[in-house]
Amino acid sequence: MSAKQKAHTLTKRSKDSTKDARPAAGLLADIVESLEDHKATDIVVIDLKGKSDIADFMVIATGQSGRQVSTMADTLAMVVKDHGVIGAVPEGRGQADWVLLDATDVIVHLFRPEVREFYNLEKMWNAELPDAPDTATA
Numbered sequence: 001m002s003a004k005q006k007a008h009t010l011t012k013r014s015k016d017s018t019k020d021a022r023p024a025a026g027l028l029a030d031i032v033e034s035l036e037d038h039k040a041t042d043i044v045v046i047d048l049k050g051k052s053d054i055a056d057f058m059v060i061a062t063g064q065s066g067r068q069v070s071t072m073a074d075t076l077a078m079v080v081k082d083h084g085v086i087g088a089v090p091e092g093r094g095q096a097d098w099v100l101l102d103a104t105d106v107i108v109h110l111f112r113p114e115v116r117e118f119y120n121l122e123k124m125w126n127a128e129l130p131d132a133p134d135t136a137t138a
Contacts, residue, residue: 023083023105024056024057024105024106026083027079027080027083027085027103027105027106028045028056028057028059028105028106030079030082030083031059031076031079031080031103031106031108032045032059034072034075034076034079035059035061035072035076038063038068038071038072038075039068040061040062040063040068040072040110041061041062041063041064042060042061042062042116043059043060043061044059044060044061044122045057045058045059046058046059046060046122046125046126048125051125054107055102055104055105055106055107056105056106057105057106057107058106058107058108058109058121058125059106059107059108059109060108060109060111060116060121060122061108061109061110061111062110062111062112062113062116063096063110063111063112064112064113065112066095066096066097066112067096069096069097069099069110069111069112070090070093070096070099072099072110073090073093073096073099073101073110074090074093076090076101076103076108076110077089077090077101080101080103080106083103085103085104088101088102088103088104089101096112097111097112097115098110098111098112098115098116098119099111109121
């Protein structure tokens with residue numbers, strides 16, 4: 001297989017919870033480092049393993065302006081590309097109130113402060129879910 005063919009080969013995300021997490025952890029570390037370098041504030045990393053199959057980690061960060069959010073998103077797109085993630089394109093860059101970057105194992109949400117406060121994703125993902133009612137006793 002040629003190098004060009006390898007570059008266009010996509011791999012399926014494994015549903016096996018015992019998979020090696022080091023690639024995701026390395027990508028996560030580089031994402032957080034990039035956000036810190038670009039002066040993002042309130043960087044939160046949420047471990048999604050066992051909570052959701054959509055990704056292993058979710059990163060939420062704030063930029064002080066639309067321009068800063070947009071710049072952070074552009075840089076993160078290059079970071080994830082360097083990790084071999086193909087097709088990760090920042091969504092929402094036009095207005096740059098809330099930009100989403102899905103890097104397969106790591107999902108990144110970048111917000112302006114008032115938008116982040118409004119949506120409050122941390123609360124949604126960190127909140128303890130109530131136990132389902134026991135249907136046997138109902």
